[in-house]
Amino acid sequence: MAACSVVGPDSRLKKEIAMRREDLLKLPSMPAAGPSYPAGPYRFINREFLVITYETDAALIRAGLPEPLEPVEQPIVHYEWIKMPDSSGFGSYTESGLVIPARLNGEEVNFVSQMYLDDDPPIAAGREIWGFPKKYAHPKLEIVKDTLTGTLEYAGQQVAMGTMGYKHESMAGNGELTRATLSKTQINLKMIPGVDGRLEICQLVAINLADIVVKGSWIGPGRLHLVPHVNAPVADFPVRRVVGAHHFLADLTLPFGRVVHNYNNEAEQFAATGLAAE
Numbered sequence: 275m276a277a278c279s280v281v282g283p284d285s286r287l288k289k290e291i292a293m294r295r296e297d298l299l300k301l302p303s304m305p306a307a308g309p310s311y312p313a314g315p316y317r318f319i320n321r322e323f324l325v326i327t328y329e330t331d332a333a334l335i336r337a338g339l340p341e342p343l344e345p346v347e348q349p350i351v352h353y354e355w356i357k358m359p360d361s362s363g364f365g366s367y368t369e370s371g372l373v374i375p376a377r378l379n380g381e382e383v384n385f386v387s388q389m390y391l392d393d394d395p396p397i398a399a400g401r402e403i404w405g406f407p408k409k410y411a412h413p414k415l416e417i418v419k420d421t422l423t424g425t426l427e428y429a430g431q432q433v434a435m436g437t438m439g440y441k442h443e444s445m446a447g448n449g450e451l452t453r454a455t456l457s458k459t460q461i462n463l464k465m466i467p468g469v470d471g472r473l474e475i476c477q478l479v480a481i482n483l484a485d486i487v488v489k490g491s492w493i494g495p496g497r498l499h500l501v502p503h504v505n506a507p508v509a510d511f512p513v514r515r516v517v518g519a520h521h522f523l524a525d526l527t528l529p530f531g532r533v534v535h536n537y538n539n540e541a542e543q544f545a546a547t548g549l550a551a552e
Contacts, residue, residue, distance in 0.1 A: 303398065311399040312363040315529040319360035324415055324424045326353045326436045326498045327517040334511055335374060340463050342535060343376040343385055350375060351511050353436060353498055355415040355424030367393030370413035370426045370434065372508055378534065383459045388508060390426055404531045405464020405479045411506060422521055428506035435499045438519040442494030449488030452522045456486050478535035484527045491522040
């Protein structure tokens with residue numbers, strides 16, 4: 275008599291819950307058991323900015339821009355604090371960092387040089403999707419008496435403090451200048467290694483914020499103090515002269531980006547032709 279094979283309930287259960295390829299490809303992020311962030315795009319409500327613009331050394335600007343980005347005529351840096359109390363998929367968090375105005379193929383852009391924030395999901399999403407240079411730290415943006423105050427603490431040490439007179443002067447117009455500022459193309463250097471330790475992704479990624487609604491915009495006097503720190507090197511672009519301070523509030527959407535330069539493709543082309551980059 276031939277032996278009978280019996281399929282028990284455990285075997286059927288394993289077949290029913292197996293992670294299929296098509297299911298895996300629908301997941302927005304890892305880990306599969308509880309993704310770090312949901313699918314985008316991502317909407318931000320009442321996003322509050324403090325941006326202090328200052329002059330630094332032109333040679334440092336040039337050294338801090340990856341090719342083919344080129345510096346603009348004035349050696350300026352935007353130091354930013356951004357408070358995001360209502361961010362779809364990310365919750366509530368604050369961010370701080372450096373943005374360098376630059377030029378790419380004739381277009382005026384902003385190169386995002388350094389970013390520090392206090393929430394894991396936007397760190398993971400920012401690095402993995404768009405290549406934002408995000409690290410975990412403790413930034414804060416708050417109103418202290420008559421002063422809008424931004425601070426950044428890294429590894430228990432304060433590395434940045436920015437202050438601005440609170441709502442001294444409302445910007446003229448209907449928010450068009452602020453909307454243009456937010457609409458300017460942002461450029462990130464996205465670098466993600468593969469399993470062999472080499473950079474599997476090495477790209478310049480462009481992003482343009484969308485659906486921008488400016489709710490308020492003010493200018494006024496500002497000051498910025500940066501402290502040298504090896505793991506949060508914001509002071510590598512020292513403050514020579516503060517140009518101005520800008521405080522604004524807006525709703526906006528962070529959409530997906532686009533690759534505008536691929537360093538690996540460039541390296542492969544040089545290797546294929548036997549040419550070396552100058």
